[in-house]
Amino acid sequence: MRFKFLALALPAVGIASSMAITVVSVPKATAQIPLLPQLLPSPSSVNNDANNRLVTGWIYLDGRQLFQIAASRSNFPERSEDIQKKLEKIAQNYFQLPAKTAVKVEVRKVNDLPVIYINGQYLMTITSDDAGLREVDMFTSANQIAESLQEDLQEAKQERQTQFLIDQGKIAAGIGLAMIVMSWGVYGWQRRSKNHALYSLASQSPTGPLNSPISPTAAQPITSQLNQQQHRNIQEVKRRLFQLTQAGIWGGGSFFILGLFPYTRPFQVIILTAAQFPLRLGVVFLVTYVAIRLIYALIDRFTTTLISSGALLTPESSERLRLRVSTFSGVTKSIATGICIGVGFLLALVSLGIDIVPLLAGASLVGVAVSLASQNLIKDAINGFLIILEDQYALGDVITVGDVGGLVENLNLRMTQLRDSEGRLITIPNSEIKVVANLSSRWSRADLTIPIAYQADIEKALTLIESIGFEMDKDPQWERQILEVPQVLGIDQFGDRGLIIRVWIKTQPLKQWDVAREFRRRLKVALDQAGISISVPQQAIWVNDEQLLNFQSNGSNGKAN
Structure with a gap:
């Protein structure tokens, strides 16, 4: 699809009058909208020869469409410019x-x-091509x-009168006042929506922390995090829509307001x-961005509902399924983002007048080339x-x-991101993950080693x-966790700190x-x-040096004498 831009000629604004005539190429059959020129001008053609192709265009007066003219592609610019200059001169004289x-x-x-004359001045000659536009x-x-x-x-002359x-x-002042009030x-x-959102977010009470020593971001349950994400996405959509409004x-x-006055109406064009x-x-871009944010909010909403309902949860798999759903x-958000960006890119090409059919036909070849050049990304996606x-x-x-180790903070098809105990964010490509140790899959274990002094009563x-383990297991605060x-495995080893007792x-x-x-x-209590007593590291030094022993023995005898 080919386009021709609007050609605009603006004369100097005089004291008595002013006008503008614009010639653009538009489709052959196009409805005229008052005060609003066509947004998608495109030349029409009846001949395959580029120079003999018939193109059409509008003649404008004060930004308004008057009538269409037609000519061959080679003659159209000259004819439109000639009509433009003559109508400009005639209108200036009339005003x-x-x-x-x-x-x-x-x-x-x-x-x-x-032949059309205005006030006795020649304007233009009507051709068969001009008549063909109206089919008369x-x-x-x-x-x-x-x-x-x-x-x-x-x-146009009436609009230039003082009273008008x-x-x-x-009217312009009223519109300006209405704009201020509406804005x-x-x-x-x-502001009210933002304050209400902050109040709703602050009023949400957490149901209990994950209490991992790895990352402070785990201080909230998965459902609370999803609710906050959903809230942020909705607020972002609202913020963009408010800006658009x-x-x-x-x-x-x-x-x-520009369209109210004949002197400013050409600026609309x-x-x-x-x-x-x-x-x-x-x-x-805006539609794509808002669509992505809305999809994020819908996914978070669906996930939160699924987790909160407990439809697929059992006491054994509850926490694990929550993590998997998250x-x-x-x-799913990553996939939806990719799809929305791809569709948005195609829509952008269409809006620019680019034919995407050949592009889609050649997408397979491009895909093969990209796959050969990005094998690591493919491995990451498969492993992920x-x-x-x-x-x-x-x-x-x-x-x-x-x-490296830490809390899994982000996981997608390409990479895994961990937050370690020092707060560092570690990014690992999924293709590099060969052996992984999961410390929290389905259940966990506290492995305790308790040093007891050798002099202590071990049975006691x-x-x-x-007894401490049994009491803690019966405590309502800890029995669910x-x-x-707890299993007391017994004395695990004789260490330098004392007897090591192992508990699982x-x-x-x-x-x-x-x-x-x-x-x-x-x-400890x-x-x-x-x-x-809990033992502390102890060391015993044995001296086996004969000279040192003799010296100490002689020294003792001398003191005795």
């Missing part, structure tokens, strides 16, 4: 006449062709153009011509898909990959440790650290009350 002077537009027959004979077409010129010239300009000025109302609505109020109002393609691209939510499908780990899990210490009665406590995922801390606290 300088007294206010009540009528314009005289007549059609004369010259060499069997209809040449003289009928000439009479139609003459009637249109008669009305439009008289209206004053009345239009009042202030939208701003106030935006403000731009529409001021831009639309200013554009309408200039604005539409200059902003035609940027406006289309901006609309495509992971699938993130991956398998990680999610096999549930190797999910968002919120604590894993160890090689020498073992009994005391078992402890899956089985099976817990809910990511609860092992909390349970271990509480168990150590209770055990109980050991102090029982008089059993």
Whole structure:
């Protein structure tokens, strides 16, 4: 599809009058919108030869479409410019006449062709191509153009009268006041919506922390995080729509005010011509962005509903399924983002007048070339898909990959991001993940080693440790986090710190650290009350040097004498 831009000629604004005539190429059959030129001008053709192709265009007066003309591609610029200059000169002369002077537009027959004269001045000759646009004979077409010129010239002269300009000025002032009121109302609505959103977000009470020592971001449950994400996405959509509304109020109002006066109305054509393609691209970008944010909010809403309803949850798989659903939510967002960006890119090409059919036909070849050049990305995507499908780990899990470990903060088809205990964000391509240790899949375990002094009563210490574990398992505050009665495995080794007693406590995922801390606290209190000391590192030095021993022996004898 080919386009021809608007060609605009603006004469100097005089004291008495001013006008502008613009010629553009538009489709052959196009409805005329008052005060608004066509946004998609495109030449029509009846011949395959580029020079003999028939193109059409509008003649403008004060930014208004008057009539269409037609000519071959090679002759059209010269003919349109000639008509433009003549109509400009005729209109300038007419506008300088007294206010009540009528314009005289007549059609004369010259060499069997209809010719239009305005106030006795030659304007143009109607051709068969011009008549073909209206599907009538040449003289009928000439009479139609003459009637249109008669009305439009008289209206243009009337619009330049002082009283009309004053009345239009009042309308412009009213529109400006309405713009201010509407803009202030939208701003106030935006502020109230933002304050309400902040209040709703602050009033949400967390149901309990994940309590992982790896990252402070895990301090909220998955449902609370999804609710916050949904809230942020909706607020972002509202913010963009509020901005668009403000731009529409001021831009639309200013554009309408320009159309009230004959001296400023041609600027409508200039604005539409200059902003035609940027406006289309901006609309495509805005629609794509809002669509992505709305999809994010819908996915978060669906995920939160699924988790909160408990439809697919059991006491054993509850927490694990929550993490998996959250992971699938993130991956679904990534896929939806890619689809929306792809569709938006195609719409942008269409808005620029580019034929996308050949582009789509060649997409397969481009895909092959891209796949050969990005094999690592393909490996990342395949491995990431398998990680999610096999549930190797999910968002919120604590894993160890090689020498690094932390909380899984982001997971998609390309990469995995971990947050370690020092707050560093570690990014690992999925293709590089060969062996992974999941510390929070389905259940976790607190592995405790308790040093007891060699001098302590070991039987008493073992009994005391078992009782602490049993009491903690029956405590309502901890019984839901402890899956089985803590196992006291016995003396694990003789160490330099004393006797090492090993204890295993099976817990809910990511609860092992909390349970271990509480168990150590209770055990320390109980050991102090029982008089059993926790050993500290000790070292014994044995001296086996004969000279040093003889010296110490002689020194002792001398003191005795």
